[in-house]
Amino acid sequence: MSTDPRSAADVPGTDGVIDPVTARHLHHLLATEQRRGRLPSVAAGIVRGGALVWSDAIGTLDGRLGGQPADADTQYRMGSITKTFVAVAVMRLRDAGRVDLLDRFEDHVPGSRFGGATIAQLLSHGGGVQAETNGPWWERTPGGDWESLAGGVAGSPVGQRFRAGRRFHYTNVGFAALGELLARAHGVDWFEVVRRGLLDPLGMSRTTTRPSGRAAQGLAVHPFADVLLPEPEHDAGAMAPAGQLWTTVQDLARWATFAGGDTAELLSSDTLAEMYEPHTINDNPGQPWTTAHGLGWQVWNVDGTRYAGHGGSMPGFLAGLRVEIESGDGVVVVTNTTSGMGQIAPELLAAFVAREPRAPEPWFASGDPSALELVGTWHWGPSVSMAKVVGEHLVLGEPGQARGSRFVADGPDVWVGLDGYYTGEPLRVVRAADGTPSHLDLASFRFTRTPYDPAGDVPGGVAADGWR
Template sequence: MTLTSITTRHLDHVLATAQREGRLPSVVAGLVRGGSLVWTGAVGTVDGRADGRPADDDTQYRMGSITKTFVAVAVLRLRDAGRLDLTDRFGAHVPGTALADVTVEQLLTHSAGLQAETEGPWWERTPGGGWEDLTGSGVGQRFRAGRRFHYTNVGYGALGRLLEEHHGRGWFDVVHDELLEPLGMSRTTTRPTGSAAQGLAVHPFADVLLPEPEHDAGAMAPAGQLWTTVTDLARWATFLGGDTAGLLSADTLAEMVEPHHVVDEPGKAWTGAHGLGFQVWNVDGRRSAGHGGSMPGFLASLRVALGDEAAGGGDGVVVLTNTTASSVLRGVTTDLLAGLAEREPVTPAPWSASGHPGLLELVGPWHWGPMVETARVVGEHLVLGEPGTGRGSRFRRVGDDLWEGLDGYHTGEPLRVLRRPDGTVSHLDLATFRLTRTPYDPDADVPGGVDEAGWA
């Protein structure tokens, strides 16, 4: 799609305002929709000087912790291939460490209780050692595994090592061969190549700059090593939006963006959670997934709206900048994504009659005891009640007269259609609850029976 000139001017203005107000040496951003990059913007110079080289969509920046999402997808590919289970203990795959008893899932969701950082010097600013150096330094747990969310860079160093143990080669070689190369992300690397921005710190009280160091983080590299461009990272946003090029199933991707552990901040409502490698946000009922990133000299953001495509699901934003700290990144990420949704709303597909008349016997009012639920067919789903309200849910057909719940309380639960000898529908059995055409229909085999005197 092509955005209108009014929309692109608005987006350019949002980015330029953020660059000036945030005193960002340079910032690049992109928006994706429908599996394509529909807008990019760049403001500033790679060294932060007025006469410096302008940033563009081929300029590399460090993505920081967005690196973790690539590691997580590679781990889930192992799971889907039957080579591990998420409930496996880490020690079953990487023996001989103090991390042996935590599970793979706990590492992915930052719920293993591991310490956040290493025991050595500030790992983001100093060259890193190997796996033995990391584990031999005394890294361990701060909390009981499974108790709470506690973000851990060390945990993703461990997951990188798990990939190496299974594949017999470096973690980045795995990510490159299985993800980057098939997706055409040729400008995503472990160290800067070609056109790359200088990592910079901006003085808090003066308009002067300090170059930040850059190095190989060794065993900690899987926690935040990768460099990328806005074009490459936009391809990863389309991956998260559902265009996985067959590298990950839709069911596994959906599993990765389910909220597994909320991010609990005292005094604040829960708006964030962590899935299997991805951060998840729920703001005003709108869900999105992605990850933030920070390394000395760099900040990055990846966010993709979840939900129905007609409501903006799949729209994504990526932002990269070369400054150590700034308060504007979250705002510009939100504003760019909102600007696309508000100024270029998705045109819904036209309605057409596509239902199956054979399902008419299931639609209409049903009674769960004295309560009334209405069943209707929407697309390929049987919908009972209102999903998101009470126990309302969509159901997908998984067999003859057998459906499976997709939402809320009934997710994964069976809905069976029970028939009379003549083949007509008698009642529905929803996870042992009986739904009948009239309240407590005595002919529908209601568990516990129905009082013989009937209603009075």
């Protein structure tokens, strides 16, 4: 067990270091998973408050007794977590006004058979693009350039399996395409874009395209015997943006804090939130859906708690990153085996949160007295809604129930919805001649202080003889 001495101090809920009892429990979980899954080595870390507050590693880099032990500075291949870096780089390009998410791919990279898919569809695996290449198993063979991938080897170019926008279809080829888009937009290869724009500013010097320094050997474990087979490692060429990167627990933990909201101003909080909105649902017939894809990130809905992150898999390696969106608490796990790792990432995070709960923020009187004229009972027709002010928000009804929503001020007497049905919709306070609120106009619906108040200018009018 170890804590990161660079950043463990002053972390909420840990008093600077994780509780030793919690640390022992997390160690036990990780060690149990290493033995159960027969993982040559496995390393993990927990982040909170922008810091790596716990890290641990079990096993040796070659899977043999007496071998070099793994640690938080050992490189492993992160596989498809690479896609999250590509996605953030694309969104930075969008925020700079150089691309639009509704642009067709062919507007920026002509010459492919899926050019009609939009950038948003490629980011969310909704473009219908085929999952893998037409050539040999790309994860185990050296890759060629974009022209050979898009144009096809021996007349077999990559293309689409489904109409763009029809359904979720995970695609490694689609992220190869996004890597090519980045390269053409910036005039350097996709990794240089990621390195200059993200890795260097975040101090992630141990995240590279090929193994460097202390690195684990990719291994396969025989399904019926305790013997190992080294897996190949190579440059995936045009397919590299789909899963090339190597990293360490310490570096990947910094990316987890980025995912938890500590973006070092490299990406706005609004853009990060946009990336976490579910765009395509990973729908398995006969099962309730819990997993979707946003713009480059996987998102999970577990009993109403939202998580974001990504899994990773390449021959010889598995990896996982997951953060709770609201709190920013997160976990990273890496191992050097082709298969066998279970759900240890969410298990570690759940165990940490259960044993190290965040202390509630203290309450202080911070409301705006001028908003008091809006609180209390309002009526949409005969239905009753209660309005209250919570912090900077006007809350009408109960968010998450029916059409309850929070609203944020957007100018004098204008608010904008933040939740559910009324997300993005305007609420306007209409005043009587004496300046007092007469009614609320919410997305054309009229809320009055009494049911169907004639003074509220109710559309369609109110029967002259009133209630009977």
